Amino acid sequence: MSWWNDADDDDLDDEFDESDVRVRPNPKANRPRTKRRPSHSDAVTARVLGVDRGRYSVLVAEGEPDEREVTATRARELRKTPIVTGDAARVVGDLSGDEGTLGRIVGIEERTSLLRRSADDTDQVERVIVANADQMLLVVAAADPEPRPRLVDRYLIAALDAGIRPLMVITKTDLADPAGFLEHFSGLADLRVFRSSQSDPPVAEIGESLVGHSTVFVGHSGVGKSTLVNALVPDAGRATGHVNAVTGRGRHTSSSTESLRYRSGEGTGWVIDTPGVRSFGLGHVDPENILRAYPDLAEVAAECPRGCSHLPDAPDCRLNEAIDAGDLPVARVDSLQRLLLTFDRRTEW
Ligand SMILES: Nc1nc2c(ncn2[C@@H]2O[C@H](COP(=O)(O)OP(=O)(O)O)[C@@H](O)[C@H]2O)c(=O)[nH]1
Ligand SMILES: [Mg+2]
Ligand SMILES: [Zn+2]
Structure with missing residues (x-):
C-alpha cells in the first residue's frame, strides 16, 4: 500500500496544501447532512485512515481479531460531503479487504471536532482536514524554520476554541536553544512541552501522551513532523525533508493527511500527520x-x-x-x- 506516500492528490474535494486551517468550534454548523441517507442496515462503522484520488482507506473491525483495511469509494449521494482522515464512516459493500475489492461509504457519523483550513484568495471554500481529533501536537522548530510565537498562538487558540487539548514539541534543539521562545508560553501552565533533537527524540514521553487519544500533528512545513511520526510509528514511512516546486503563490507541499497507529506497552493511540500548515484562520473564535x-x-x-x-x-x-x-x-x-x-x-x- 502506498496511498499515503505524498502522491499528488487530484481529487479536488480532498486536495489541500500548505495553507490556513482552523478548527470549527461548532461541528454542527458544517456537519454533513446524513438524515436523508438510505437505510443501510448492514453498514458498519469504520475509521477513515486516509484518502487518495477519491479512494478511501478505512479500518474495519478496529481492535478486533479480524481488523482489516478496506478500500472504499463514496456513495453518489455523498459527492459533496467532505470525508476525511479520522471520520467514522458507515460502509457497505465488499468489506473483505481482499485485493481488488471495494467497499462503499454511505454516511459519516457526527464529528466531535473538525480541523479545517480556511479559505484563501484562490480558494473560497474551507476544507476539512481532520475529524474527531482530541489532541493537537504543535510541532515547532527551535530554528530552521525560525519559531514564531504569534503563529503558535494561533494554533493554540484554534485548539482551545475547539476543546482540543494542545501539546507542544520543540524540535531541532540541537540547532538552537528554545528557552527564549518558550518564555512566551510560560503563562500557559497546563501546556505540556517536549524537547526534541535529531539524536534524541523523546519518543517514550510523547508516546505516553498519545495512548488513548487521537492526536493531530500540526506545524509549519519543515519543522520535523514526519520525522517525529516515523520515530513514533516505525512502519509509518512518512516522507521527510521533501521540498516541492515553487509555484506562483509560493512554496507548496502537496502531501496527504494520514492516521497512523501508535503502539506501546501502555496501549495504542492515533497519530495524524498533516502536510505543512502555515497558519490558522480564526474567524469565529469564542x-x-x-x-x-x-x-x-x-x-x-x-x-x-x-x-x-x-x-x-x-x-x-x-x-x-x-x-x-x-x-x-x-x-x-x-x-x-x-x-x-x-x-x-x-x-x-
Ligand atoms: N537538526 C535537526 N533536523 C531535524 C530534526 N527533526 C527533523 N529534522 C530535519 O528537518 C527536515 C524536515 O523534516 P520533516 O520531518 O520532513 O518536516 P515536516 O515537513 O514537518 O514533516 C528534515 O530534513 C529532517 O531531517 C531535529 O531535531 N534536528
Ligand atoms: Mg511532513
Ligand atoms: Zn474581563
Whole structure:
C-alpha cells in the first residue's frame, strides 16, 4: 500500500496544501447532512485512515481479531460531503479487504471536532482536514524554520476554541536553544512541552501522551513532523525533508493527511500527520472558549461586566483589577490577553 506516500492528490474535494486551517468550534454548523441517507442496515462503522484520488482507506473491525483495511469509494449521494482522515464512516459493500475489492461509504457519523483550513484568495471554500481529533501536537522548530510565537498562538487558540487539548514539541534543539521562545508560553501552565533533537527524540514521553487519544500533528512545513511520526510509528514511512516546486503563490507541499497507529506497552493511540500548515484562520473564535483553558482566571472573570473583552484596556475587568491588587500572577493574565488579542486584531502573519 502506498496511498499515503505524498502522491499528488487530484481529487479536488480532498486536495489541500500548505495553507490556513482552523478548527470549527461548532461541528454542527458544517456537519454533513446524513438524515436523508438510505437505510443501510448492514453498514458498519469504520475509521477513515486516509484518502487518495477519491479512494478511501478505512479500518474495519478496529481492535478486533479480524481488523482489516478496506478500500472504499463514496456513495453518489455523498459527492459533496467532505470525508476525511479520522471520520467514522458507515460502509457497505465488499468489506473483505481482499485485493481488488471495494467497499462503499454511505454516511459519516457526527464529528466531535473538525480541523479545517480556511479559505484563501484562490480558494473560497474551507476544507476539512481532520475529524474527531482530541489532541493537537504543535510541532515547532527551535530554528530552521525560525519559531514564531504569534503563529503558535494561533494554533493554540484554534485548539482551545475547539476543546482540543494542545501539546507542544520543540524540535531541532540541537540547532538552537528554545528557552527564549518558550518564555512566551510560560503563562500557559497546563501546556505540556517536549524537547526534541535529531539524536534524541523523546519518543517514550510523547508516546505516553498519545495512548488513548487521537492526536493531530500540526506545524509549519519543515519543522520535523514526519520525522517525529516515523520515530513514533516505525512502519509509518512518512516522507521527510521533501521540498516541492515553487509555484506562483509560493512554496507548496502537496502531501496527504494520514492516521497512523501508535503502539506501546501502555496501549495504542492515533497519530495524524498533516502536510505543512502555515497558519490558522480564526474567524469565529469564542473568547469564552479560550478563557476555559484558564480555569483559575475564568473564575475571576465570571464577575466581569457582560461582554467584557478581558483585554488590558477593558473597563472594570476583574482580571485587570486582580492584577493591580496583586491577586493574580501577571504572567498568566498576560498569556491569556495575548491570545485574546491575537484573534481580536485578526492580524495576518
Ligand atoms: N537538526 C535537526 N533536523 C531535524 C530534526 N527533526 C527533523 N529534522 C530535519 O528537518 C527536515 C524536515 O523534516 P520533516 O520531518 O520532513 O518536516 P515536516 O515537513 O514537518 O514533516 C528534515 O530534513 C529532517 O531531517 C531535529 O531535531 N534536528
Ligand atoms: Mg511532513
Ligand atoms: Zn474581563
